Structure formats: C-alpha cells, structure tokens
Amino acid sequence: MREFVFIFIFCLFGVSKGQTIQEFKSELTKFSALPELKNASVGFYAVDLKTNEIIGELNPNLSLIPASITKVITTACGIEILGTDYRFKTEIYYTGKIDKEKKILNGNIIIRGFGDPCLGSHRFTSNYGDFINKWTLAIKQMGIDSVCGDIISDASYFSQQSIPSTWIWGDMGNYYGAVASGLSVYENLFTAQFTSGKLEGDSTKIVAIKPFIPGLEVENYVKSANTNKDESFFYGGPYQNNKYAKGKIPVNKTNYEVKGSIPDPALLLSFELSEELKNNGVSVSGKYTTTKIECTEINYLMSKNIATTQSPALSEIIKQINHHSINLYAEHILNEIGVKQKNFGDTDTGAVAIVDFLKNKGIDVSGFYLLDGSGLSRFNSITATHFVEVLKMMRKSKNYEVYNASFPVAGISGTVRSFGAKTALEENARIKSGYMVRVRSYAGYIKTKSNREVGFAVMVNNYNCSPQMMKLILEKLVTKIAEINQ
Secondary structure (H helix, E strand, C coil), rough: HHHHHHHHHHHHHCCCCCHHHHHHHHHHHHHCCCHHCCCCCEECCCCEECCCEEEEECCCCCCCCCCCHHHHHHHHHHHHHHCCCCCCCCEEECCCCCCCCCCCCCCCCEEECCCCCCCCCCHHHHHHHHHHHHHHHHHHHHHCCCCCCEEEECCCCCCCCCCCCCCCHHCCCCCHHHCCCCCCCCCEEEEEEEECCCCCCCCCCEEEEECCCCCCCCEEEEEEEEECEEEEEEEECCCEEEEEEEEEEEEECCCCCEECCCCCHHHHHHHHHHHHHCCCCCCCCEEEEEHHHHHCCCHHHCCEEEEECCCCCCCHHHHHHHHCCHHHHHHHHHHHHHHHHHHCHHHHHHHHHHHHHHHHCCCCCCECCCCCCCCCCCCCCHHHHHHHHHHHHHHHCCHHHHHHHCCEEECCHHHHHHCCCCCCCCCCCCEEEEEHHHHHHHEEEEEEECCCCCEEEEECCCCCCHHHHHHHHHHHHHHHEEEEEE
C-alpha cells in the first residue's frame, strides 16, 4: 500500500533530477490544485536566505494553526533572550536552626524550583540523574540526622495556575499535555503498565504506576483490541488525583506502557525527598507538602541554602525540544521568557514578551497569535511568513549554529528521520515538523542542489485525506525545494 501511495504522489508532481525556480513555482501551483486540499487552508513561503529571492509562495500571510512548528519560534526567542548557556536551577534550603549536638533540624526542608523542565529526565541522566540522593547526602553533611519539621516544595516561581487557557481537556491528562510548573520532575509524566486480555474487547488491568504517586487513583476503562499501537488516553487535570483511562491497547500484552501527566509534580518531589531521607537514616517528624497546599510563602532571607542543582545548558534543552518535540520543555521556556522580560511566569506573559521581542527585531506581527509555547493549542494562528522571518532572523544571529543544530536532519534523525529519506532532501535539510488532527506543518532550512540556503514554512489545515497521505504530499513538495539547481 505504501508503495502505491509513493507512486501516486510521484505521478502528481512528476520526477525531477533538478529544476529551476520557475519550475518549482509551477509545481507549487499543481500542489495548490490537489483534490486533497479542496477544503483546506494552506500557507507556504520559501526564501533564499542570502539574496531574499522568493523561491515560492502560496497564501504566505494567511494565519493558520501551526501545531508543533510553533517551537521554531519559542526556541529561537528562548536562546536569543536567555542565551545558549542559560541554565535553570533547583535549590534546597532549611529554615529554623540545627541543634548540632543532637543533629536535629528544628525547622523545615524546602525544595525551591526555578522552572527547570529537565529535573530527573532520562534524557540527561549523565548530568544530574541521581539528584534526590545528592540532596539527601547534602542534608546529612549539614549534620542533620533528624528533621523536626516538614518537607515543603515551592513551585511559585511560575504561576501555579500555569495551564494554557486554550488547551483542551482531552490533552492535559496525557504525557504530551503535561503542564509547566515552577518545580517539575520526570518531565511531569508517569508510566502506567497495563496487562491486556487475549480477545478484542477484553478488559485490561493496570499492574503498576511509576513513579509511585501517593493518592493517585485511576479508573480503568481501557479495552484490549486488535490494534498494533497505543490508542488509550488519560483524563484528568493538574492537581487532580482521580484520573480515568479509556481507549484501546493491543491484545496479549504484559507490562504495556502508557504515559500520563503527574497531577502535582511539586508534591511528588517533597514526598520522594521525605522517603529518601528516611531510607538514609534521617527521620522526618512532619509531613510532605507544598507552599500551594499550605497557602504560605517562604522567607528565603531567613533560610539557608543546602544545595543547588543546575539544568543542562539551554543549547542542549532546545535540541531535545526540536528533535523530539517535547511540549513541556517549550512551555517552560515560554514561562521563563515571561519571568525574564516581564517579571511573571505564565503563558500569557511569555507570549506577550515574545511578540514584543519580535516587534523589536523588525518583524511585522500582524496576524501573529501565540497562545502557548509548544503548539498544542488550536488557538495559535501564525503565518508562513512569520516562520520564515524568524528563520531569517536566526540566520543572522550569533546563536545560529546552536539553533540550526537543534533541528533534526531530514531523512536521518528526530521527528523527520523518515521525511525525505533517500531523496535530495536527506542530509540537506534541518526541519521541524508539526502534527495534530487535521494539521500538518513543516519549517526549517534547506540546502538546494545549487547550494542555495532556503528558509521555508508550509502549513495545511483541514485537508481531505489521511495524515499519512498529507505527509507524503508535503514530503514531495519540500523535496522539490532541495532539487532546485539554479
């Protein structure tokens, strides 16, 4: 079937060993007339980054839902505003006094977040994977064998109502809908292990949830099905410990993993540090809690620092974002931009800060509507021209090499490892992809056969075909850019 689809797409556009810009523009006209686009909204813009010659355009100023290529803008503004070497941090404090003779802390242990999205992530274990054990050792090295007080997490660095207002309910309970927090951990996701039945329609059983989340209850309505992929979803918002799961997973599976979003990452962190201290011989008489639960603020001028954990550099973080399309990381960068530019960390403030930044760079922001940092919101509405203007801005930036390297290589890596494989696009383009229901988009840099360097963006909303077909159609169109030999 896949071979038939490829033949069909090649017939639509023809086969080219090289073409002129005028020939590409003719291909773009053919593309716009495809029946799959009859009811669609399409935006396309491609420019030679050295000469500013327009390679092709189709509704370049039409505002469209971009999906995950929104991260092209968020990461660009992130490294321009924060810097490539910027690091988030998490700090451990104590309040009160240490009785050195009895080795008792008469006070609380505080975990203070500064918006690190990567704490505990499996992607960076070589940097700081065993952070809780290190915190425990640092506490013991202060001469503390007993805590006569509470373990309190403070996530107030970002707004504690940091949910983007335009995210849908069906996304927030799942791993890709994990909400940014001033104190995040494990990418704010848990893994549920399911065992499925032998027959279509059989019930499933959740046998484990990792990490253990105290108080979490999941009503399981997931069924076994003759499918080869995960078609299940978690429902439940932030701070909500009762979730329910529905949908389908393949039959005859043991320990089949499905990821969901942690309800309260800060509370989980205070629980885990409390347990780690006890396991290492440090008694804790009080409770594990958060400043949100206690409705309190910590006076850090009256507190003492025990340890500080720093994140990897932002250059490493944006590479993970653009290679693997990690929504949580992008939302953290948006919030952090809000903190640095406007002294407040939430979605709306970060979005305003990005708009102001782009204006100051001379980019026309009419028709530019940014509602989150990741592209998960269907209320984002941005033009192909906006994306190319940002790509042009970054091409002139001192941070270009880091930014360019953050994009996956077409046909080779990341979310575009199969996009343009064994074509003129392979290894000659760095592209960010975007996808959600009825939306396909791509943006990035392409080197043509004639060594032109092209910045491009293409978005299609509400197409009349399968997502796979739309991907193939756009793959062929974008490959035509790489084939330009003029």
